[in-house]
Amino acid sequence: NAGVTQTPKFQVLKTGQSMTLQCAQDMNHEYMSWYRQDPGMGLRLIHYSVGAGITDQGEVPNGYNVSRSTTEDFPLRLLSAAPSQTSVYFCASTPGQGIYGYTFGSGTRLTVV
């Protein structure tokens, strides 16, 4: 099925652990983004990419790293998890700048204890 696939769906981490949230899309979209969703805060942009090899920071980038080696994949890395990173994470992709709709994955619910 065409779309954005995120893995895992659920994850519990201990403070200080590291992990990578996976995101893959099969629509040949150039633009990909990571958002976090917290109650009452809406969707906040973490990092985004406008193509393979090109990434940039969003509104809340601290504590997260990204890379984009292929058009299809855009993993999000937590180097040293903190309780403040407990959230639901969404990956999204779009074929072009701004005026096209974004396709979102189904999310990863992360709990840091």
Added chain:
Amino acid sequence: QQQVKQSPQSLIVQKGGISIINCAYENTAFDYFPWYQQFPGKGPALLIAIRPDVSEKKEGRFTISFNKSAKQFSLHIMDSQPGDSATYFCAGTYSGYSTLTFGKGTMLLVSP
């Protein structure tokens, strides 16, 4: 910082009623305003979108009204149904930009 302010935070509407969600934006460069619908446990999905060269766009029971001078836009859901119960996000962006700026969301509950 670019902002999109959304209200109300939550909304309860009776079946068959009209649901209205309002958004205001600050960045006058924005030229694309989508609305996303999110069901529990799912990712947001594009519902309807508008460009500022029109004042209204209608798709089925969903209508966006746009007021460029006031920098405001709203989503109207006519004949609201229990299946419309979801969280709705407004957003803004512009043609030369690659990401969306979202409002904080409105949780809509349509009572049977």
